[in-house]
Amino acid sequence: QGQLVESGGGLAQAGGSLRLSCAASRSISSVNVMGWYRQPPGKQRELVAQVTSGGLTTYVGSVKGRFTISRDNAENTVYLQLNSLKPEDTAVYYCHAKPNAFTNYWGQGTQVTVSS
Numbered sequence: 001q002g003q004l005v006e007s008g009g010g011l012a013q014a015g016g017s018l019r020l021s022c023a024a025s026r027s028i029s030s031v032n033v034m035g036w037y038r039q040p041p042g043k044q045r046e047l048v049a050q051v052t053s054g055g056l057t058t059y060v061g062s063v064k065g066r067f068t069i070s071r072d073n074a075e076n077t078v079y080l081q082l083n084s085l086k087p088e089d090t091a092v093y094y095c096h097a098k099p100n101a102f103t104n105y106w107g108q109g110t111q112v113t114v115s116s
Contacts, residue, residue, distance in 0.1 A: 004095045009110030012085050016114070020080040022095030022107055029053070029073040033098040036069060036080045038091035038112075045094065049080060062088075085114045 003025040012018050020036065028034060035050035049059045049069035057069055068081040078095060095107035 004097060004105055004107035006093065006095050006107040006110040009093060009112045011113045011115065012082075014086055014114055014116050016085050018082045018085065018112060020082065020093055020095075020110060020112075022078040022080075024076040024078075024097065026076065027073070028071065028076050028078070028097065031097050031099045033096075034069075034071050034078045035096045035098070036078075037094045037096055038089075039094070039109075040088070040091040043091075048093070051078065082112070085112075087114045087116045090114050 005023045006020060008018060008020040010018060030053065032053050033050050036048045037045050038048050039045040047060055048063055049057065049067055051057045051069045051071050059067060066084045071078045082089065090113050092109040092111050094109045097105040
């Protein structure tokens with residue numbers, strides 16, 4: 001079974017930046033969709049951004065223009081650059097891999113806290 005390990009979370013001030021990394025234990029070059037989700041305190045987990053094996057990216061509206069997802073297949077790593085952070089970005093961020101229609105892998109999550 002594949003493993004995803006997130007890192008890079010922490011405390012940031014509003015307007016600041018963080019870079020999250022997700023290291024996979026297996027090759028991600030053939031993984032159709034890699035993505036980041038987040039779960040704010042007391043709320044449900046939501047999709048933040050996705051990137052396909054072909055490089056197509058999608059973002060939830062609230063992060064468009066502020067967050068950037070990218071993948072490095074050679075390093076088996078997916079990144080999420082968080083800029084212009086807002087307090088409402090505070091959440092546990094989870095890495096997600098969807099190799100096919102029937103399989104999902106999740107990381108353990110990394111906490112991002114944005115102070116006002």
